[in-house]
């Protein structure tokens with residue numbers, strides 16, 4: 001595996017691989033890799049593609065400087081994990097390589113970016129995500145790109161971006177990787193104490209409580225959401241720590257009154273000052 005920091009060198013490596021007849025796969029990450037990222041890299045590898053993993057903590061998608069500063073960084077370990085998972089080139093550009101002085105173009109994907117994470121983190125969040133992903137797509141020009149269901153709204157934002165700007169890229173969405181406890185893996189989990197990790201189980205417990213009620217025939221979103229909030233409260237998660245726990249239409253993310261169509265149940269909760277998200281899909 002090679003570690004590359006400049007766009008021009010990366011382009012050269014990708015051109016060589018393409019010249020040798022390989023398909024190119026891209027796995028965008030912000031580093032602090034864990035088994036969720038590894039599952040994306042493995043999936044790309046299984047397609048027999050030349051795998052580019054990007055490692056870039058994208059400043060334009062953070063609404064809070066504190067959150068950006070606190071984001072875990074461990075490039076040496078990331079390189080080991082990426083290589084073991086089957087990465088061919090790790091692209092780890094410095095911020096100035098991606099955003100040079102005078103940078104001015106941003107991508108707004110429209111209404112899909114507004115609710116849920118867009119509302120909680122502000123309208124600039126998905127603008128930053130869409131912009132950096134579009135840049136990576138232009139830099140790498142991959143045949144396929146891999147994203148995790150863990151960030152469900154992000155996958156919809158990227159699908160919109162790919163459709164609207166005609167990127168000839170196959171999107172692969174891989175299932176959320178969880179700890180045996182059910183806690184979704186996240187780079188942010190390493191900032192939790194043992195007690196915080198216990199408390200964070202409230203997210204998956206809430207989502208599973210909703211799934212159970214749904215499987216038992218309940219279709220009213222308000223009732224389902226109340227079951228989820230009760231599970232959060234049982235872990236002492238209530239009030240402003242719960243940013244949202246919402247049943248939404250899976251295509252538009254409009255809030256649903258009844259689940260008669262495929263729905264996304266998603267939640268964002270703060271535990272020990274760490275913002276965590278998770279989701280499940282309900283299919284009637």
Ligand code: AMP
Pocket residue numbers: 028029030031035036037039040146147148149150151174175176177178184185186187
């Ligand atoms: P991040 O480094 O958090 O920006 O994530 C990079 C990619 O890994 C995104 O497509 C995420 O959705 C995906 N990802 C993060 N956590 C998980 C997980 N637990 N399971 C599957 N994919 C994940």
